[in-house]
Amino acid sequence: MVKRKFSRLTFVLCTWLVGICFAVANNLKITDVQLSGNDATSAFIQFDISWENSWRASSLEDPLYFHDAAWVFFKVQLLNDSEWRHAKLLHSGVNPEGCSVGEGTPVELVVPEDGMGVFVRRAEAGHGTTSVANIRLIWDFASNDLIETDRVTAQAFGVEMVYVAKGPFWVGDTVSTARLHEGGVGEEKPFKIENAGPIECADEEGKLWGVSQSAHTSMGGEGTIPVAFPNGYNAFYCMKYEITQGQYTDFLNTLARGQQTTRCVATTLNYYMCGSGGGCETPASLNNIQLIEDPGENLPRTYRTVSSDRACNFLLWADFAAFSDWSGLRPMTELEFEKACRGPLYPVPGEYAWGTPDYVKISGLVGEEASGSEYYQAGNLNAKSTGVNLPLRVGIFARPGSSRIEAGASYWGIMELSGNMVERPITIGHAIGRAFTGEHGDGYLSATGVADVSGWPVAESGTGWRGGDIGYSDIHARTSDRSYGAIANKNRNFQCGGRSARSAP
Numbered sequence: 001m002v003k004r005k006f007s008r009l010t011f012v013l014c015t016w017l018v019g020i021c022f023a024v025a026n027n028l029k030i031t032d033v034q035l036s037g038n039d040a041t042s043a044f045i046q047f048d049i050s051w052e053n054s055w056r057a058s059s060l061e062d063p064l065y066f067h068d069a070a071w072v073f074f075k076v077q078l079l080n081d082s083e084w085r086h087a088k089l090l091h092s093g094v095n096p097e098g099c100s101v102g103e104g105t106p107v108e109l110v111v112p113e114d115g116m117g118v119f120v121r122r123a124e125a126g127h128g129t130t131s132v133a134n135i136r137l138i139w140d141f142a143s144n145d146l147i148e149t150d151r152v153t154a155q156a157f158g159v160e161m162v163y164v165a166k167g168p169f170w171v172g173d174t175v176s177t178a179r180l181h182e183g184g185v186g187e188e189k190p191f192k193i194e195n196a197g198p199i200e201c202a203d204e205e206g207k208l209w210g211v212s213q214s215a216h217t218s219m220g221g222e223g224t225i226p227v228a229f230p231n232g233y234n235a236f237y238c239m240k241y242e243i244t245q246g247q248y249t250d251f252l253n254t255l256a257r258g259q260q261t262t263r264c265v266a267t268t269l270n271y272y273m274c275g276s277g278g279g280c281e282t283p284a285s286l287n288n289i290q291l292i293e294d295p296g297e298n299l300p301r302t303y304r305t306v307s308s309d310r311a312c313n314f315l316l317w318a319d320f321a322a323f324s325d326w327s328g329l330r331p332m333t334e335l336e337f338e339k340a341c342r343g344p345l346y347p348v349p350g351e352y353a354w355g356t357p358d359y360v361k362i363s364g365l366v367g368e369e370a371s372g373s374e375y376y377q378a379g380n381l382n383a384k385s386t387g388v389n390l391p392l393r394v395g396i397f398a399r400p401g402s403s404r405i406e407a408g409a410s411y412w413g414i415m416e417l418s419g420n421m422v423e424r425p426i427t428i429g430h431a432i433g434r435a436f437t438g439e440h441g442d443g444y445l446s447a448t449g450v451a452d453v454s455g456w457p458v459a460e461s462g463t464g465w466r467g468g469d470i471g472y473s474d475i476h477a478r479t480s481d482r483s484y485g486a487i488a489n490k491n492r493n494f495q496c497g498g499r500s501a502r503s504a505p
Helices: 243-253 255-265 317-325 334-342
Strands: 002-006 009-015 028-037 043-057 068-080 108-109 117-122 126-139 152-162 167-169 179-182 191-193 199-201 208-210 224-225 236-239 288-291 303-304 363-366 375-378 500-503
Touching: 028 152, 043 117, 043 152, 108 126, 108 179, 117 126, 152 243, 152 334, 179 191, 191 317, 236 375, 243 255, 243 303, 255 317, 317 500
Parallel strands: 009 152
Antiparallel strands: 002 009, 028 043, 043 068, 043 126, 068 117, 068 152, 108 117, 152 236, 167 191, 179 208, 199 224, 236 500, 288 303, 363 375
């Protein structure tokens, strides 16, 4: 690490590189992070950023309609202190006061009102590599109970996101198991969500209903989905990929020891994260997150992985929620999930996230497994009956020139919403789920490592599974399949991962 001295603050530079892929590799890089004094309560944060295969394109109604972005956030640590604190940014809005968009690809800096991070996105229509030097933001260090004379270490983190535009959309199709549909007209008519208001649920025309009202396929029965519930009409950002082993490792390495014990079962030196208490002596189901250093006492452990781009499995709902809280994001809802898959298009019976009811089985591995550049000659669905039954590198089906179907991409360009790891959205099938209000994480967990955001499900009730996975057959990966739409699963299954979202500022 590089030490730098600015004004009366000394900062130690750390950088998180997220090697995620859309074509061959998007290679999100945040480098040359520098901090310098601004005034008695704030400091400048400056950094360079680049990633490949970024895009922005407009529609007639919305200049932001299609685009990706990098969600960038920061953690700081006092010298001789093990606690990592979330750095809040001082000003909000598009290109906030005192901030600089830097030099290079024209970009916009979008800081939400809570100051938890910044969306970096293209400022103009185009596609290709986004590369910018000397982006500058303002960090409110007083909000971290720091003063000018404190010495700190800073880390920058980045997650690729995709924008899901505001507007009406449909849920349900005519064939998927336990699907949603419009009430009062049989089970064959998808339901249209036309605004952000409350949704009435009943078996009556014009209201939302579903094939099942019981057990783990339930849509929750009669009642009202409140206006505060993110029903998908309003714009939001969704992670382009599932949480990777590299991202989860870096998350673990910023936690206190007690929090780590809750969020990772590997508590024996050199053991790996898996579904068994204490961890596993050898990697299970290609999870390579390993405990490599344990200083003992109350000091944090150190984890690493050799497969940073592979989707992270063996995640409990509570693990996923904790990651979302820590990163200033939130879980998405199952209604948002369907919009993230098909966009505003009318449902195709039995379709997957790429918009057709057909899929291609995986075959022909090219390259070395876990190299970060391996791919398959054919395939777009990793499910029990079609794939390798193990977690794959995120974005593995996308190659230069791939079509949406070949890449397994959603309407918006989100990857692996069908297959690989199961998605963990908030369900409408339980009262706890319907009470979700879409609050974002505040960057901090409880002392025991639990997400503590108001309105989030504390336990698995209120959540469900969507999008299929490596543990179940292909039909479970359909966009509208709700075979486990309200399941309260409490196990560290080998197919369980996660993907976070954030309401658009």
